[in-house]
Amino acid sequence: MKQNDKEVTRLLGKVKWFDPVKGFGFVVADEGGPDILLHANVLRNFGQSSVADGAQIEIEVQETDRGVQATEVLRIEPPEVTDSAPLADFEHLDPDTMAQASLEPARVKWFDKAKGFGFANVFGKPEDVFIHIEVLRRSGLADLQPGEALAIRVVDGKRGRMAMEVNAWEAALTR
Missing domain, CATH: 2.40.50.140 (Nucleic acid-binding proteins)
Incomplete structure (x- = not known):
């Protein structure tokens, strides 16, 4: 798939970290490779202002002059809860x-x-x-x-x- 004459790839990964104050964060692809920039505007287009560290995420990405960036969020799954104790x-x-x-x-x-x-x-x-x-x-x-x-x-x-x-x-x- 192409967007603005650049190849767009769909992939799964985990949110490494996201800071809504800074307006960005990074995703690590399940298949490895460089960190992927996740900008707040891309996340807002999905309808969220933040995402938890460790959340599973399905995104479309594009190679840019500044590295790999998410262009669209398709799905987010909450991170696995390490302790199963209820609140x-x-x-x-x-x-x-x-x-x-x-x-x-x-x-x-x-x-x-x-x-x-x-x-x-x-x-x-x-x-x-x-x-x-x-x-x-x-x-x-x-x-x-x-x-x-x-x-x-x-x-x-x-x-x-x-x-x-x-x-x-x-x-x-x-x-």
């Missing part, structure tokens, strides 16, 4: 109740990566929804920006409404 806030919840929670449209109110949490508003509901950074990581995201549109699974926790899964709005539309 303490979800331990008391019935697994069937959690599995039946539907995706709800929401917008990020604020999120502080350093503090490890933030809040979102579900459209049409007055209560804030708590988002823990570990839920974000398990959902394949690394950070959230104020005003960002999401689709989240919400449960009633010990301290109020909590997100147990966070999806980019566009990614949720395909599920």
Whole structure:
């Protein structure tokens, strides 16, 4: 496939790191080779403002004068969770109740990566929804920006409404 007279290749890899503040990160291809630049605009075109380190990613890439760069994100899978222990806030919840929670449209109110949490508003509901950074990581995201549109699974926790899964709005539309 060609784009702007340059060959475009589809490949699978892992996110080495991504910094939404810097506006870029790098992917390591499963087949090896040089690091692949992943620019924030390419990620935003997929509907996300961040991606977790270690996430599996399917991308289209192109060789440029500055090296290999991602031109399109096709799919992102959250990184494998190394410890299977549930978050303490979800331990008391019935697994069937959690599995039946539907995706709800929401917008990020604020999120502080350093503090490890933030809040979102579900459209049409007055209560804030708590988002823990570990839920974000398990959902394949690394950070959230104020005003960002999401689709989240919400449960009633010990301290109020909590997100147990966070999806980019566009990614949720395909599920």
